[in-house]
Amino acid sequence: MINVQPVITKTDHKLALKRIETLMDKGNKTRFDEIELETLFVLVSNYEEKHIQIFPPDPIDAILFRMEQQGLTQGDIAKILGSKQRASEYLNKKIPLSIEAIRKLNDSLGISGDILIQKYTTKG
Template identity: 40%
Template sequence: MEAIRPIKTEEQYREALKKIDSLINAEPNTAEFELLEVLSILADDYENKHYAIEPLDPIEAIKYEMKEQGLKQKDLVQYFGSKEMVSQVLNKKRPLTLKMIKNLYQNFGISADILLA
């Protein structure tokens, strides 16, 4: 069995992905499955260090959902309380309140993690 080492380079990462792909159908409780688990953990660690995803801005997430659902600012009044509040929040002049976050999460389908960022 080949030695397992930390993934430090892009080349090592690509090789690990190839090996993971070849082991993807390994049966549980086998040496191949254990190798798959270890390589997956190492690849995940490399990805987290080199391909970190920045948290999504809550206002940008709201605007994205508005666009996807074909909504206008007036459609958000029920979640924000007033047209003025919608405008202020979307222009980042006023922060989201907990009540707004709760309404958006429950009714608009935006993750609370994103809204609380």
């Protein structure tokens, strides 16, 4: 038997996440476990869409993260952007990303343009 409650409050959300974790860790899931897990995912997702605001990452942090994921160096970014100096200026937040840099980084690294166009504070 499946015992699923609506996720309306923070407490409901916390309990649902705990139950999801328990079900995910369970070895031999029954069909009822699978249905409960899927239902909880939907309920938690709906709650989070309405109540938890997720801000897009800082563009430079997103680039640095992707560099780490792919084992890239600043030199690799310089090749994408066409200049070691420009790559350094962008990665050290001395200047904002240009539209051309955003296009190149989007094409080469697959970082969403929505992330790359976000405003961020420069040090220059």
